[in-house]
Amino acid sequence: MQNLDDFIGSQLIYTYDNGWEYEIYIKNEDTIDYRIHSGMVGGRWVRDQKVDLVKLVDGVFKVSWTEPTGTDVSLSYMPNIKKMHGIIFFPKWVHDHPEITVCYQNDFIDLMLESREKYDTYPKYVVPEFAEITYIGHPGVNNEKVVSQAPYEGMTDDIRSGKLKFD
Ligand code: FER
Numbered sequence: 001m002q003n004l005d006d007f008i009g010s011q012l013i014y015t016y017d018n019g020w021e022y023e024i025y026i027k028n029e030d031t032i033d034y035r036i037h038s039g040m041v042g043g044r045w046v047r048d049q050k051v052d053l054v055k056l057v058d059g060v061f062k063v064s065w066t067e068p069t070g071t072d073v074s075l076s077y078m079p080n081i082k083k084m085h086g087i088i089f090f091p092k093w094v095h096d097h098p099e100i101t102v103c104y105q106n107d108f109i110d111l112m113l114e115s116r117e118k119y120d121t122y123p124k125y126v127v128p129e130f131a132e133i134t135y136i137g138h139p140g141v142n143n144e145k146v147v148s149q150a151p152y153e154g155m156t157d158d159i160r161s162g163k164l165k166f167d
Helices: 092-096 109-118 155-161
Strands: 011-016 021-028 031-036 045-050 052-057 060-066 072-078 083-090 125-137
Touching: 011 083, 011 155, 021 155, 083 092, 092 109, 092 125, 125 155
Parallel strands: none
Antiparallel strands: 011 021, 011 125, 021 031, 031 045, 052 060, 060 072, 072 083, 083 125
């Protein structure tokens, strides 16, 4: 992978050094879908999140956005060496009440917007971590099948083994 066109349309699974397992689908040049398989907000999944996506240098891609929850995320992927680095800036309320955000967020946008006003923002809980990329697939651009069901125990093994496929 060299250029943005190689990265767009790919699906990646990775495990942060703190043990949290995440999956991202780079749906198109400014949109992602994702599932959180384990960690503080394991079980959360989101479709059609708008992001800023850039190529930093050949083979290195940065994806950044702010969530309806108020969480800010910036992720740098180095697929050729199967590594990434992510930094997540959680508002205090997500750290205090992670369960509120564990859902198919698209059906609960109003609850996220209400919660971020109702509860505390500061001090933020900042999580900077490297991760090991354990899967890279290429289901193509704007494929609605990739992230179309909730995460379940064993799902990432099913994707890695080819039992669940999307292309
Ligand atoms: C990631 C880290 C954080 C990621 C998504 C998030 C898709 C989103 C966090 C949140 O909204 O709580 O690597 O990848």
